[in-house]
Amino acid sequence: MKYDYLIVGSGLFGATFAYRAMQAGKRCLVIDRREQLGGNVYCEDVEGIHVHKYGAHIFHTNDKQVWDFVNGLVPFNRYTNSPVANYKGKLYNLPFNMNTFYQMWGVITPEEAQAKIDEQKAEAVKALNGREPQNLEEQALTLVGKDIYEKLIKGYTEKQWGRACTELPAFIIRRLPVRMVYDNNYFNDAYQGIPIGGYNVLINKLLEGADCVTGVDYFTAKVSDVLHDFEDERLLKDAWREIADKMVFTGKIDQYYDYRFGQLQYRTVRFEQETIDTPNYQGNAVINYTEREVPFTRIIEHKHFEKFGAEVYANPKTVISREYSTEWQAGMEPFYPVNDARNAEIVTQYKALAAEENNVIFGGRLADYAYYDMAPVIQKVLQMSI
Numbered sequence: 294m295k296y297d298y299l300i301v302g303s304g305l306f307g308a309t310f311a312y313r314a315m316q317a318g319k320r321c322l323v324i325d326r327r328e329q330l331g332g333n334v335y336c337e338d339v340e341g342i343h344v345h346k347y348g349a350h351i352f353h354t355n356d357k358q359v360w361d362f363v364n365g366l367v368p369f370n371r372y373t374n375s376p377v378a379n380y381k382g383k384l385y386n387l388p389f390n391m392n393t394f395y396q397m398w399g400v401i402t403p404e405e406a407q408a409k410i411d412e413q414k415a416e417a418v419k420a421l422n423g424r425e426p427q428n429l430e431e432q433a434l435t436l437v438g439k440d441i442y443e444k445l446i447k448g449y450t451e452k453q454w455g456r457a458c459t460e461l462p463a464f465i466i467r468r469l470p471v472r473m474v475y476d477n478n479y480f481n482d483a484y485q486g487i488p489i490g491g492y493n494v495l496i497n498k499l500l501e502g503a504d505c506v507t508g509v510d511y512f513t514a515k516v517s518d519v520l521h522d523f524e525d526e527r528l529l530k531d532a533w534r535e536i537a538d539k540m541v542f543t544g545k546i547d548q549y550y551d552y553r554f555g556q557l558q559y560r561t562v563r564f565e566q567e568t569i570d571t572p573n574y575q576g577n578a579v580i581n582y583t584e585r586e587v588p589f590t591r592i593i594e595h596k597h598f599e600k601f602g603a604e605v606y607a608n609p610k611t612v613i614s615r616e617y618s619t620e621w622q623a624g625m626e627p628f629y630p631v632n633d634a635r636n637a638e639i640v641t642q643y644k645a646l647a648a649e650e651n652n653v654i655f656g657g658r659l660a661d662y663a664y665y666d667m668a669p670v671i672q673k674v675l676q677m678s679i
């Protein structure tokens with residue numbers, strides 16, 4: 294009856310691990326505290342539209358092995374991320390490229406655009422009077438100049454971090470790439486897209502054959518909550534070794550150690566979802582609102598991830614999500630780690646304990662306290678010996 298692996302968390306790390314373990318003939322029990330499988334890539338069906346419940350997810354990678362692996366489970370569509378920025382009602386293409394520079398200054402050739410950027414960068418460097426940039430604002434001004442910074446970076450960054458750019462460290466922005474070609478494709482990667490039928494198809498394929506129990510938290514669940522035939526009232530966290538040989542833990546590492554070195558901090562996003570009686574609300578999946586005065590950072594229109602051209606109009610309704618960047622508090626979804634000295638010191642202590650554990654594998658964004666895109670998470674699991 295014993296499982297080879299108890300996998301805590303059914304996100305991409307846990308699900309990919311389960312898939313590989315099952316390929317090796319192992320038995321897996323997967324639990325998740327949420328009511329659904331898939332972690333942050335879970336999509337909810339609203340009016341026939343796959344709504345990215347935990348934020349817009351666009352798969353992109355340069356790694357052919359990862360791309361072939363996911364496409365072997367479910368084919369991906371041709372979605373290409375080309376976000377647009379709205380600053381005070383005027384639209385600019387992202388990432389910064391010749392289209393953006395034309396919209397900003399009316400320049401047509403790369404030479405004219407480069408001259409404009411160089412002129413504004415030189416002004417910023419002169420203002421520094423020989424000193425290094427002391428904060429994000431000064432850094433950004435020296436990298437791209439005043440117009441791009443003020444219209445496309447300042448307000449958005451301040452909303453994301455909840456602080457003025459003059460109070461944010463310069464190192465957050467090391468590079469601000471500018472493209473001297475007319476190319477709105479946000480990612481430089483060779484491969485990108487969305488699974489046809491949505492991310493749930495991918496997750497279900499990965500977890501096919503595993504025993505999965507949702508709505509149970511590792512820290513509070515009893516054995517009987519996950520193994521329904523047993524009247525075992527002990528806590529799973531105390532008794533799991535009798536159920537499985539090894540555990541894969543993808544939850545919060547600080548919680549695993551009962552916060553003994555302190556709580557790790559996060560930033561999170563609040564989503565305001567709306568269904569609208571129009572087939573096409575904004576004409577693009579992602580529109581960033583880059584001025585400080587608009588309280589949300591982006592509006593996502595979910596149908597554009599999977600419907601193209603005339604297909605958009607086949608459904609008379611659409612679903613949008615306004616995203617508000619928010620300070621994380623207990624009870625909220627922990628999304629982005631806060632990369633500062635305090636959190637780095639705390640996580641190092643937890644990781645030292647984790648390295649000593651027998652038969653517990655820590656992985657994924659919460660256990661590593663790291664921001665990972667989807668492809669690197671899968672890549673990590675593909676590289677593990679299971």
Ligand SMILES: Cc1cc2nc3c(=O)[nH]c(=O)nc-3n(C[C@H](O)[C@H](O)[C@H](O)COP(=O)(O)OP(=O)(O)OC[C@H]3O[C@@H](n4cnc5c(N)ncnc54)[C@H](O)[C@@H]3O)c2cc1C
Pocket residue numbers: 301302303304305306307324325326327331332333334347348349350351352353509510511512543544545562628629656657658659665666667668670
């Ligand atoms: C807003 C947002 C947008 C993103 N957009 C992109 C994108 O466009 N492209 C991209 O490549 N990546 C994107 N990512 C990153 C992507 O979400 C992650 O790479 C991926 O989800 C990591 O998978 P994971 O398994 O590590 O974590 P998760 O998906 O978070 O899965 C962890 C699972 O563990 C469960 N769990 C936690 N604690 C417990 C517990 N105590 N008991 C039981 N279960 C527990 C959780 O409920 C969750 O289901 C985005 C992330 C965020 C936050």
